[in-house]
Amino acid sequence: MKKRHQQKLIVLSIGLLIAFNIPILLLFDSSAPLFGFPVIYIYIFSLWIISILVSLLVVNRYYE
Structure with a gap:
């Protein structure tokens, strides 16, 4: 997998970690x-x- 695709998936994971955090969920x-x-x-x-x-x-x- 290319480095930039890995970086995009890491950014997505960090964004989801923040989005599923308790203070955000309580909003x-x-x-x-x-x-x-x-x-x-x-x-x-x-x-x-x-x-x-x-x-x-x-x-x-x-994969394209």
Whole structure:
């Protein structure tokens, strides 16, 4: 794997570490539901899906 792809994945990992940190998670902890789901669940699962898509994009560019 090229060095720049490794660096992109490391930056993604550090960003996710910050995004899943407790003080940031508590910003989205509200009792008001959004589309019938708690806001924190939508935040966690949307970050999870976005991280998968970004890592897939980085890895697929490596294999081209």
